[in-house]
Amino acid sequence: MTQNSQNTQQNARTTAGVVIVGGGQAGLQAAASLRDGGFTGPVTIVAEEAGQPYQRPPLSKDYLAVSEDGSTPSPLPLRGPAFFAEQDITLLSGTAATAVDREAKTVTLADGTVLPYGSLVFATGARNRELPTPGIELPGIHGLRTLQDAEQLGAALDTARDVVVVGAGFIGLEFAAAALARGARVTVLEFAPRPMGRALTPLLGDWFADAHRQRGLDLRLGEGIASFEAGDDGRVGFAISTTGGRYPADLVVAGVGVQPNDQLAAAAGLETANGIVVDAALRTADPDVYAIGDCANFPSERAGGPFRLESVQNATDHARHVAAVILGEDAPYRALPWFWSTQGPYRLQMANIVRADDETVVVGDPDPANPKFSVFCFRDGVLAAVESVNHPGDHLSARKILAAGIQITREEALAEGFSLQAAFKERS
Numbered sequence: 167m168t169q170n171s172q173n174t175q176q177n178a179r180t181t182a183g184v185v186i187v188g189g190g191q192a193g194l195q196a197a198a199s200l201r202d203g204g205f206t207g208p209v210t211i212v213a214e215e216a217g218q219p220y221q222r223p224p225l226s227k228d229y230l231a232v233s234e235d236g237s238t239p240s241p242l243p244l245r246g247p248a249f250f251a252e253q254d255i256t257l258l259s260g261t262a263a264t265a266v267d268r269e270a271k272t273v274t275l276a277d278g279t280v281l282p283y284g285s286l287v288f289a290t291g292a293r294n295r296e297l298p299t300p301g302i303e304l305p306g307i308h309g310l311r312t313l314q315d316a317e318q319l320g321a322a323l324d325t326a327r328d329v330v331v332v333g334a335g336f337i338g339l340e341f342a343a344a345a346l347a348r349g350a351r352v353t354v355l356e357f358a359p360r361p362m363g364r365a366l367t368p369l370l371g372d373w374f375a376d377a378h379r380q381r382g383l384d385l386r387l388g389e390g391i392a393s394f395e396a397g398d399d400g401r402v403g404f405a406i407s408t409t410g411g412r413y414p415a416d417l418v419v420a421g422v423g424v425q426p427n428d429q430l431a432a433a434a435g436l437e438t439a440n441g442i443v444v445d446a447a448l449r450t451a452d453p454d455v456y457a458i459g460d461c462a463n464f465p466s467e468r469a470g471g472p473f474r475l476e477s478v479q480n481a482t483d484h485a486r487h488v489a490a491v492i493l494g495e496d497a498p499y500r501a502l503p504w505f506w507s508t509q510g511p512y513r514l515q516m517a518n519i520v521r522a523d524d525e526t527v528v529v530g531d532p533d534p535a536n537p538k539f540s541v542f543c544f545r546d547g548v549l550a551a552v553e554s555v556n557h558p559g560d561h562l563s564a565r566k567i568l569a570a571g572i573q574i575t576r577e578e579a580l581a582e583g584f585s586l587q588a589a590f591k592e593r594s
């Protein structure tokens with residue numbers, strides 16, 4: 167293709183504009199980054215949820231707490247109210263995209279509107295995985311993904327006495343810690359032998375199991391959910407586990423993972439496999455269609471293959487990258503994954519993805535009463551990932567070191583007086 171025809175195509179894409187399907191973390195950042203990068207064409211966000219787009223992480227943490235004056239916190243918006251007008255970004259909220267015609271390059275919305283696009287970005291996120299458990303339809307059993315879910319749960323915690331959480335993943339444990347702080351008795355049922363087993367090193371998973379139990383959480387590992395039984399009032403009354411345990415439950419939260427929202431892309435003929443399949447530029451097989459955030463399955467050098475991540479970092483870094491690609495850049499996506507989770511008094515932060523066979527060493531003080539430590543993860547004798555509990559200094563330095571590709575050997579890292587902060591200063 168000649169330079170002239172490339173320019174003509176780029177101009178046509180700009181004139182038709184960018185349509186972003188999904189008004190969450192990734193969608194809003196993509197719109198903002200397009201404007202930051204100088205994109206002058208129309209930018210439209212189609213958002214199924216009504217109202218102002220908001221941040222999800224507080225929903226399972228601060229949003230469930232009641233302040234000393236008895237008031238409940240407000241949702242945190244992703245952008246201020248003036249943002250959309252100032253940036254000339256059209257937000258169509260409370261309306262879903264229902265079809266994509268890639269030949270005609272249009273998106274059809276639930277209200278019949280047809281939007282043309284030059285570039286289309288799927289930022290459709292994920293939805294809670296549904297439990298196929300008998301009794302799941304009983305009132306009092308909830309998921310936790312949206313503001314509406316969190317509002318209902320916050321209100322339910324005013325009166326709940328016996329809470330059962332199904333799944334000891336991040337959201338399940340965050341909610342469990344919040345429910346404990348609100349005075350409920352809390353049982354967590356987890357089929358696997360460790361909490362957060364897919365994401366943490368076994369060492370840190372075991373530490374969290376112990377720490378949560380010491381704070382009063384009844385954490386049942388190796389015990390899944392078998393069924394729910396109604397109480398006398400017709401609402402959920404008991405959770406029955408796979409090992410026959412029968413736990414009182416006037417409130418249940420199921421946190422058993424999510425499924426990517428990739429149906430619209432699949433219906434448009436795009437490849438999906440645990441998410442919308444994209445290349446290293448976050449582009450689908452259609453050169454004008456991209457996918458970012460929770461819904462995207464992308465090739466990850468760091469994970470060693472196709473990968474889908476559910477995190478704010480992934481959503482925002484994907485969004486920045488896709489905006490740059492739409493604006494003409496051509497580099498592969500390589501951002502360092504990082505993550506945080508707040509579970510009661512424990513702030514967990516992770517830099518890079520851990521692997522099951524990483525060698526792990528605890529550095530710092532892991533006493534659950536007042537912990538401040540990191541787990542250094544070594545791969546082939548070199549620092550490859552760091553998990554930190556209540557140690558943001560280590561976390562931030564680890565992110566900088568790993569993102570910059572600075573090699574720190576096991577011997578260096580475990581030498582007397584070593585600190586990640588100092589190592590970064592010396593080596594950068």
Ligand SMILES: Cc1cc2nc3c(=O)[nH]c(=O)nc-3n(C[C@H](O)[C@H](O)[C@H](O)COP(=O)(O)OP(=O)(O)OC[C@H]3O[C@@H](n4cnc5c(N)ncnc54)[C@H](O)[C@@H]3O)c2cc1C
Nearest residue numbers: 188190191192214222223262263291459460476477478481
């Ligand atoms: C309770 C909770 C706590 C969390 N805590 C943390 C945390 O502590 N740290 C962290 O890093 N991450 C956390 N996460 C994960 C993080 O919030 C997500 O990874 C992030 O929001 C993903 O951004 P996204 O834009 O890909 O998806 P989302 O933010 O989910 O946005 C996708 C949006 O697309 C909309 N949509 C879907 N289909 C359509 C359609 N057809 N038309 C129009 N709109 C559509 C959806 O309604 C949704 O609003 C948490 C998530 C939850 C639910």
